[in-house]
Amino acid sequence: PAKLPLSVLRPPVLVGREREWARMEEAWAEGKTIFLSGEPGVGKTRLAHDFAASRGVHMVLESRPGETHVAYSTHVRLLRQIMARCPDTTLAPWVRRELSRLMPDMAGTEGPPPPMVDEAERSRFLEANCLAIYQLCAGMDAIVADDLQYMDAATAEFALLMLSRRHDIPSDGVFPRFVDTYRRGELTPIAAACIQQLVEAGLAVVIELEPLHSEAVGTLLGSLELAGAEGLADNVMRYTGGNPLFIMEALRHLLESGGLERGWPEHVHPSGRGRDLIQRRLERLSAPALQVARLAALAKTSFALELASEVLEMTPMSLATHLSELEAAHVLRGERFTHDLLFDVVREAIPPSLVPLLHRRLASALEQRKAAPVVVAQHWLEGKEPQRAAPFLVAAANAEASAFRHMEAALLYYRAATALEEAGALDEAARVRARARGIPSA
Template sequence: MESRDGVAAERQAGWHARVLGYAHLEGPDGQRVRMDRRAATLLAYLGVEGPSSKAAVSLLLWPDSPPATVRNNMRQLLRRLRLGCGGTDLVDGDAQRLGLSPHVTLDLARLKGAAGRPLPPDVLQALRQGTGVGLLPGVHFDDCDELSRWLDGARAAVEGWVRSAREAEVQRRMDTRDWTTALALAQAWVQHEPESEQAGRHLIRLHYLLGDRGAALAAFERLRTTLSHDLGVSPMPETLALVRGIEKDAQWMAAPSSPRPALPMSVLRPPVLAGRRHALRQLQEGLEAGQLLFITGDAGSGKTRLAEEFAASVGTWFRLEARPGDQEVPYASQTRALRAYLARRPGLSMPDWVRTELSRILPELGNAAALPPLTSEADALRFYEAHAEAMRLLHEGDEVIVVDDVQYWDQASAKLFMYSLTRMMEQKHAAAARPPLFIDCYRKGELPPYSEANVRKLVDTGLARVIELGPLALDAVRELLAGLELPGAEPHAEALTRYTGGNPLYIVETLKHLIETDALQKDWPRRLPPPGRVGPLIQRRLERLSPLARLTAQLAARADLHFRAALAPEALQVSAAELHEALTELEAAQLLVAERFTHDLVFEAVHASVSDSAACFLHGRLARTFERDGAPAIVLAHHWMEAGQEERALPFLLAAAHSDERLLPKGQAAGHYARAAALLEAAGRAREAASAREAEARCRQTEATPTPGSSGVER
């Protein structure tokens, strides 16, 4: 254990800069000197980034000042630091570079470099107390966007370093049987992250090792309550096993952690499509009848797998998908579909009038000239006809199109697609060409009203049929397990069926969990997370990720349909190599593949794992990154709103309303105007609010105006 003498000995070495917690300088004689926000941020920047370009750092601190002023400001800043330390230079450099002087030690740099080594006494003391470990709390740079972005990223990095330092130091203290220090660290960790089961297990274990069995069991009850209330999960088997041993008052020794076993390929994609023979017969009958096919079922019931297997048996096929969030952006689903079609056929020639009309939702097809809004039914008809002609050309030769997650399809896209499909069906009778077979998959009970009504119309007129997938029966589960060829799996068939309710995804996720916890060839666990929920299992896989991989997954969940790996390095302030490593880890864990989540339930579990404060941070980083990338106004408005910065969201919300008003339907534009008006009213901007209300009323009046396709069916 360290003594005060160790800290005193450190002070004799020179000046110490503290940027974790309250920013200040400490001298060799114990004196304290306050630092202003830019001085503290300069030292933090050099501690994180190392020696840096003087010009780049200066522009970061004073982005809007003339070059001469910037240079003078930097000279004055360095001079203030030097005078505050009695003439000691804390920053070395020349006209080109800046770096930390050997005369100063920085707590942030020592935390960053502590991996694998004992913590310095002052950093250890801060972690033990549970305070003073955040980077420059309360410091903001709303007037310096680039600097604010860097500070957000550095704070996220510090949070990861703190977590890693706590874990390593607790383990080191336990290995040396310094349980008292380890207990103080674990208590501070639990106070900072009460939902961390890893921290909770350390606390339970250390109370017991120190002879306080009652405190250990009380710590477990607090952990169980937090997990249930905040995350909706139960403690992991490792935690339950630890507590059972304590309840028996048995001697317990920590077992070394082992690497996670690799998941067999058969589990990543089961080779046998079990229990779906009846559904396959219905699909074949629908194909022969020339019907549009809908596959529905609960989340994880195997809708997509069945559609893909059947499509492959028919011929060449292509897969599209809608994504959560599409319903908030008119034409989002169909725009994505069109871009996917065009990417398959880059040399396709389309009439000029078709390209011009499509440029309303695909600007890259236009000539950069703004088109007039659709103000009449004739204008809208031309837009719809252009899309129908494009669909006919793009689908020539296609045999099967699989459309996944139709429950997310936005209303404008649905109307546009169904108008085009109707035209294709009409042309089928007038020509030999046959439109492709469309197989649409959606979650049972989650279709929006406009889609649910239209599915009924299609089925009632004989143009479509719905194939509903139920859970797997026991025999089908046995068939699935036999196809996996996993030693030890088949004896669990009855328990798996009971535990998962026969949901194929739950079965596979449960098997992954049993493999990763080395429990597959043992008796069925006495306790597992509640049946019917895959979220707790995914939550445990999230906890095993590195901090950057977990943060990348959470960023992807908050970015939703707009996530692109190319933008993540800027949003997270990491290098491309670091991001590649994180994405590789996420793919290995079967959470993220090709910039999308492996399943909607994975997306939902990751999305729910983000705390409110972390969500504000991530949405702020996404808003800034998307703003640079030229994302749609409604996307920027959404992220600024979620970041809690309504003032910055307002101009984008109004821009989105103006943009939506140029296209149908008017109801969504009216909704954006109404939201903007409410924000303006709350901000006391009465005149602008009144203008937004007038625009809302204008859109409401035209909302009910008939449009092409309104008398037909919609998706």
């Protein structure tokens, strides 16, 4: 593959986040914890990192998949990362002994303490962990805690306690501010409740990040110093919906395939992390909502609520519920996909055995609605019913011929003849081909 420029691996300029940055500045001045929320790829991590770097000394901590159901797993990761950065810090013996409940290697010669038996011992354990964090983080200005959606419930409750007790920090100590990120709609109920408590207590602020607007997309493309990239702003916006990660994935694909200098192609295959993130978002949908999304991908511009209700045999009320779920997940906006990349991933992930069935049902429903003949024909073709498609291709060809669009008419007649041949209707196919040859200048 072609070597990718550094600007594509990490854009040199943070764009389109002036409003969010101003809100973060305000929250920082008020001593609040900052939570950045948004869909995958929208730029939460980049914004958090850049802001923390602007504050001074900082470090980055990450929650990881698989930690959700292991108590204190995220907290232990945080502790080990900080201790690795501050190896010379000396903790009080009783604090180290309490920490050894989670990290046995920290136990002294007397070994780890016995299991906790009452609330007093639990309070002592939590106190030790708070003091350890306060001491280890002294002198840091900011900590970025990324991907809180993977954080386990015990760590979430401890974080609530720790951030609520900032008044306990020694007056001569400097405790960092936290800038945390999480994917919208993916927090565990306990983590969501803890964040809400901090917000209600005036100790935190949640800032929602949305995709970049058109002007910011143009600015981003211009900052990459890639010949021809800035001129693709409209296509990139349409294809990605302004999601920064998907923008970079699309550009990487064009560069690796040697297609950037040729301009925007008719189709850009969704690849890399952008595709994976979309697929994970789709996997969180309920089965009926996913079915509606699949139908929308196959129906394309013909998709409508009444059509979906009929094809999927859903009542209007249940369909409305599933559409609300799709809108909340930023899959659909009204009756359209939020961006083309998402549409492509949905369409390509439909089980092959389901595709012909849905196309046949769409064809039948659209036929009843007197939809454009060529649209009905295409669904019959993709539903593996070429003989049923042929009359609609002929009707579409007739309409084109009557409008003196002779080349288009001829192509449709030939398509109809091919469909009839595939169905074994050879005599009828020959007659249709003759009509194609009889069109002027065909």
